[in-house]
Amino acid sequence: MSVTIPSAVVPKRRTAAEQGNLRADIQALRALAVGAVLLYHLWPNRLQGGFVGVDVFFVISGFLITSHLLREASRTGTIRVARFWARRAVRLLPASLTVLLATAVAVVVLVPDLHWRQFLREIIASVLYIENWGLAWDSVDYLAMDNAASPTQHFWTLSVEEQFYFVLPLLLLVAVAAARRRRRAVQIAMAVVVAVAVVASFAYSVFLVAYSPSIAYFSSFTRAWEFGAGALLAFVAVEAPRWMRVALSVAGVAMIGAATLLYTADTPFPGIAAALPVAGTLLVLWAGARSPIGRVGRWRPVALLGHVSYAVYLWHWPLIVLLPFATGRPLSALDKVSIAIAALALAWLSTRFIEEPVRFSPQLLGGRRPRTVALWSALGMTLVVAVAGAALVSVDQRDKARADLLTSYESDPPECFGAAAVDPVLAPCEDSRLAGLVVPDPSVAVSDDANLPECWGSDDTGAAKICTIHEPEAPMMRVLAVGDSHNNTLIGAYGAIAERQGWQMQVAGAGGCYLTAAEPRPVAEASRRACRLWRASIMERIQGDPPDLLVVTNTGSVAVTPSEGETVDEATVRGLVEAWSALPDIPIVAIRDNPGMTPETAACVAQNLANAATACARPRADALARTDGNAEAAALVPNAELVDLTEFYCDENVCPPVIGNVLVYRDAHHVTATWARTLVPYLEQGILRALAD
Structure with a gap:
């Protein structure tokens, strides 16, 4: 699927070095965002607003993806949607499927099977990039509100992002089709369509935060404007004047920092509150790579963290959730430091030896046709779903056996069963036939309703x-x-x-x-x-x-x-x-x-x-x-x-x-x-x- 866009209507863009993924200011923003999320998840009481790091990522994604699409249109006169989706799959799936497969195995090995059904289903939802909608549903399901934190619930942000990647090029195609006969109006039409979507999404976000805040937090429709805000910036061809760069970058970082320090779990979000970190990110991006933030982004540790930020985000949360199951105790301060170090190490390893080889090597998926990428992507996703699904089938079979046992006790309960064991009239009340038995089994207790x-x-x-x-x-x-x-x-x-x-x-x-x-x-x-x-x-x-x-x-x-x-x-x-x-x-x-x-x-x-x-x-x-x-x-x-x-x-x-x-x-x-x-x-x-x- 593609559409021809006259190159004359696309203004001259910034240099490739500044627009690419390695723009120093963007690497610094990524490092800031993933650092805020990591600290928030490890020490939520110390940085209660660290969740806004996700919003920073959303704006960056909207800006970069739209910049890529406009740059491709300027260079080739075409938006090749299938190729765009293939590039996104090659960029995102190798690392995400690796983490999901490792997490599925860890759940089976480490986690009591009473959590398997929830955790494995969320893994499958994450593979399909619909985790945000599952969490939105659970957030308003009164009987699901006590669900344990799953090791893949952080994939809700990636689900929203993938849905944006799917919709944006289609939205631009609609704009192009509407302005096909007016060559110089094509880019304006695209910008107008994106702007309308931003306004509609922001208004809906403000409304839903007041009406149903739990759904608003996870909904793609309430988050779309954040990507759209970054997308609109991509249409701005004029770089900030030199005298403004310092002010813009400092003000932008200050706004993001204020949100991380001042916001709490009680802050209505996203809605109007999200405008602060979103606007701050836009200011930093407008300031450009030659701003002070760009100089910070060229510092090697910051550049490295920005480079592996996607993988750090993928790895850190499964470690936080699964380590207590492995140790049998809550996380200690040493555990949290170890998780941070392990997340950085795993992120570097998976980026260096999985993500980048698959992405760039011609022997793997580098430069492959969209059809080939789609085939291998489907195979990788199927593998993870098969592993999680097999575990679900096994726990379903065990649950059936346990349910049959429960039914037998319902029809003919033994003596001293349940409350009878503490009946003062029957005391002492013990039944040796029940030794070591717990009914219902903890794995099926949630459905014993x-x-x-x-x-x-x-x-x-x-x-x-x-x-x-x-x-x-x-x-x-x-x-x-x-x-x-x-x-x-x-x-x-x-x-x-x-x-x-x-x-x-x-x-x-x-x-x-x-x-x-x-x-x-x-x-x-x-x-x-x-x-x-x-x-x-x-x-x-x-x-x-x-x-x-x-x-x-x-x-x-x-x-x-x-x-x-x-x-x-x-x-x-x-x-x-x-x-x-x-x-x-x-x-x-x-x-x-x-x-x-x-x-x-x-x-x-x-x-x-x-x-x-x-x-x-x-x-x-x-x-x-x-x-x-x-x-x-x-x-x-x-x-x-x-x-x-x-x-x-x-x-x-x-x-x-x-x-x-x-x-x-x-x-x-x-x-x-x-x-x-x-x-x-x-x-x-x-x-x-x-x-x-």
């Missing part, structure tokens, strides 16, 4: 979904259980209790939202609005058709916004009291939230299994530190009673993640469906006792 789509969230109108999980012909009582995801983890237990008691049982749950009059925590406006609608719908349903019993529960980690002079804990209790008091005079049973673990607990259990109950236990005070407000609110509302099952989760000192050979948690704070079912007799007793009171 009783939640149902029809019981979760809202419909298209914003009304809460309310499902019926048990419906006898002549129900003894109509019960409604309402809350956030911690409510819906108990669906299996609710259903069993309703069946034993002859109750009609209905359930309604929402992510990060429960029945309270307090203002939702300051998250995206769309989430706050959805939560308000869900609450209003639940209140309307209860007031219009009151159940005989209302069961409520919520996690203590879902914060609300306190009023002036009020703490979060006080606001939590106030919100519950106000909401419950506004309901009809019906019995309310509030279930105290389960204790919480840490994100590292799942890996600890997988590594220790038989000894996990002691090796991975969390101090009781830490596990119960979250305040859900239910105990305090139940004491203030006359028709409310509390059910507290903490004695089944914790002893006087610790809260273990494995009890009675049952894995209690499927992530840091949600209980497994298996554990919830073992709680049935005790939750049932608590509800009946509360009704009697």
Whole structure:
């Protein structure tokens, strides 16, 4: 695919030395960007805004790629799109596929298989350059928010970049086709199309940061303007005057530095905030290679770091994620220094012996036709996908065997299984047949969830979904259980209790939202609005058709916004009291939230299994530190009673993640469906006792 562009309409560009990949100022910018990202990932508390290094790379890429395309058009009168894509593949794939293949092998060797499914799928997404969209989806999937950091999640930036490389030449072709008959208007048309895309992307970025910041961070559409800003600079033929170079380069570096030092994880990004590092990068690029930054870029260590910056970016994050799995402990200061050194060494080796030979050697892919490059690229990508896919198949087979074992225990649970093991009436309770067994296996715990789509969230109108999980012909009582995801983890237990008691049982749950009059925590406006609608719908349903019993529960980690002079804990209790008091005079049973673990607990259990109950236990005070407000609110509302099952989760000192050979948690704070079912007799007793009171 190609299009002819009259060379007369393309202005004279800067010298090849300045426009090439080895422009000294660009090498300095690359070194600055990768250094900021590396320091941010290793010491996030020391350089909280180091993530803007990614934005510097985006602007550089937009500038260089557009410069190459315009220079090719000036030289040949043609943009050969297939050849352009082939050059990008030869430049990027050798190193990236090497890192992805090495990472896939390391995951299988070092990482407990409970993480395999997530990690290997993200490796495949990275091979296909769609990792950013996978992370965007996970960021708004309430049940995926506790996913562990994967060793390839940094490939989201490369995915965005590859998508830009795919779209940009096509966008320029559209501009050329629109201006084909007006020879001198071709470059103007291209610049206008890019400018329109930049404006649209920036406006969308500002909007989405306010509406859904987690998606905005990873979306290609909110990042496109950063590449486009660099692309627009490539259309500027005039180099900055000599007297301006110092001011431009110093101001540009200062702007980038200010963003790295002042921005934090709470900074709404990208949106307007990204304009600071983007503008700073543009100023440095405009200043040119003969600016002070260019002189810095000619210093050998800076030039070398800039030269291998792509490979450093590829290697450093897998080392950060995988080393703790290899050592069995969090990263120490020495570990972090070692990772930095190892990333630099691996970057140099892969650049010197893999990337550059494949890229430049005629015996490999140097100068090959696009069809040949495409074939070898497809083969390399297929190899990595095959390795990751084979590991996924093996873990799927193991998961099936473990699921079959779980099913057998569901139908005929042994004695002392789960909560029964700590029942004071049965103590001491041990079953030698369970020795060394953990059910469900940690590798399948994340899917051991009783939640149902029809019981979760809202419909298209914003009304809460309310499902019926048990419906006898002549129900003894109509019960409604309402809350956030911690409510819906108990669906299996609710259903069993309703069946034993002859109750009609209905359930309604929402992510990060429960029945309270307090203002939702300051998250995206769309989430706050959805939560308000869900609450209003639940209140309307209860007031219009009151159940005989209302069961409520919520996690203590879902914060609300306190009023002036009020703490979060006080606001939590106030919100519950106000909401419950506004309901009809019906019995309310509030279930105290389960204790919480840490994100590292799942890996600890997988590594220790038989000894996990002691090796991975969390101090009781830490596990119960979250305040859900239910105990305090139940004491203030006359028709409310509390059910507290903490004695089944914790002893006087610790809260273990494995009890009675049952894995209690499927992530840091949600209980497994298996554990919830073992709680049935005790939750049932608590509800009946509360009704009697």
